[in-house]
Amino acid sequence: MKDVLKPFVLITGGSSGIGLALAHAFAARNYNLLLVSNQANALEECKSILESKNGIICNTFNIDMTAKDSALRIFEFAQTHAPDIEILVNNAGMLVFSEVVETPLVKLEAILQLHIQTPTAMCKLFGEKMKANRKGHILNVSSISAVMPYPGISLYGPSKTYMRYFSRALRSEMKLYNVNVTCLIPGATETGLYDPNRVNLTLAKQLGVMQTADVVANNAVDALLKNKAECIPGWLNKLTVISLPWIPSFVIEMINRHSTILQKGNKALG
Numbered sequence: 001m002k003d004v005l006k007p008f009v010l011i012t013g014g015s016s017g018i019g020l021a022l023a024h025a026f027a028a029r030n031y032n033l034l035l036v037s038n039q040a041n042a043l044e045e046c047k048s049i050l051e052s053k054n055g056i057i058c059n060t061f062n063i064d065m066t067a068k069d070s071a072l073r074i075f076e077f078a079q080t081h082a083p084d085i086e087i088l089v090n091n092a093g094m095l096v097f098s099e100v101v102e103t104p105l106v107k108l109e110a111i112l113q114l115h116i117q118t119p120t121a122m123c124k125l126f127g128e129k130m131k132a133n134r135k136g137h138i139l140n141v142s143s144i145s146a147v148m149p150y151p152g153i154s155l156y157g158p159s160k161t162y163m164r165y166f167s168r169a170l171r172s173e174m175k176l177y178n179v180n181v182t183c184l185i186p187g188a189t190e191t192g193l194y195d196p197n198r199v200n201l202t203l204a205k206q207l208g209v210m211q212t213a214d215v216v217a218n219n220a221v222d223a224l225l226k227n228k229a230e231c232i233p234g235w236l237n238k239l240t241v242i243s244l245p246w247i248p249s250f251v252i253e254m255i256n257r258h259s260t261i262l263q264k265g266n267k268a269l270g
């Protein structure tokens with residue numbers, strides 16, 4: 001018998017990649033789930049697998065989170081379909097390789113809405129309830145690209161920098177109310193982002209430059225439940241976060257000149 005009284009975890013972008021791995025990690029720890037993404041079929045498939053494997057409730061909500069009112073609509077849906085969200089995970093994201101001036105305005109606004117406005121509004125709406133209940137956790141997903149501005153991902157990287165610093169400030173505010181905020185800073189992770197025909201995923205994992213989504217998710221859940229401020233999975237990523245900001249900008253410009261990144265075109269996450 002499924003237990004509606006178990007706490008719910010809300011995961012945005014929960015139907016694939018790191019979000020789905022987080023869903024499995026929380027389900028294995030007996031949490032009920034509310035998964036949000038914009039792929040109805042994928043959501044239904046995940047629901048059926050997660051419920052039958054773990055005996056939990058997995059509700060789903062299909063919505064485009066680049067819409068301005070999406071946080072409010074998710075909040076309203078959660079009132080009836082996931083009564084007490086104990087853990088909020090802001091994970092949904094998209095990666096766009098493109099010079100700013102070459103990016104269509106509509107795409108530019110979408111990435112900023114998805115990475116900044118919507119998760120910020122989610123923290124406000126669900127955080128308010130957590131504050132009233134004097135308990136809860138928020139996990140915000142940033143990226144290793146947050147620590148160093150890099151051309152070609154000028155929208156992606158800095159939007160992840162916002163998420164890192166926002167999480168740090170929110171953490172200080174919410175500490176007073178017994179609500180924990182953790183920021184996940186993954187490096188390269190094996191998800192739909194990487195085309196296995198172009199990238200040798202096995203070698204990348206063997207060399208330690210890429211991790212599986214499961215490893216990243218389990219690291220993140222452990223860090224969250226221990227109330228850690230940040231989670232940077234993998235020693236190489238930890239080293240990168242410390243050392244990358246010291247690289248002078250002329251080196252970055254030189255790498256960029258020789259890089260083929262912009263010719264590879266746009267590749268969207270999810």
Ligand SMILES: NC(=O)c1ccc[n+]([C@@H]2O[C@H](COP(=O)([O-])OP(=O)(O)OC[C@H]3O[C@@H](n4cnc5c(N)ncnc54)[C@H](OP(=O)(O)O)[C@@H]3O)[C@@H](O)[C@H]2O)c1
Binds near residue numbers: 019039066186190268
């Ligand atoms: N993979 C990496 O190397 C890496 C490294 C650092 C940080 N990250 C971050 O980790 C997070 C998860 O990425 P991932 O690698 O797991 O990629 P992914 O497998 O593509 O997952 C992204 C998730 O976000 C959802 N999403 C995208 N656009 C959406 C929209 N407009 N509305 C609602 N949901 C939307 C996708 O849902 P649909 O499938 O339904 O579109 C998908 O579930 C992102 O925030 C990303 O920036 C990833």
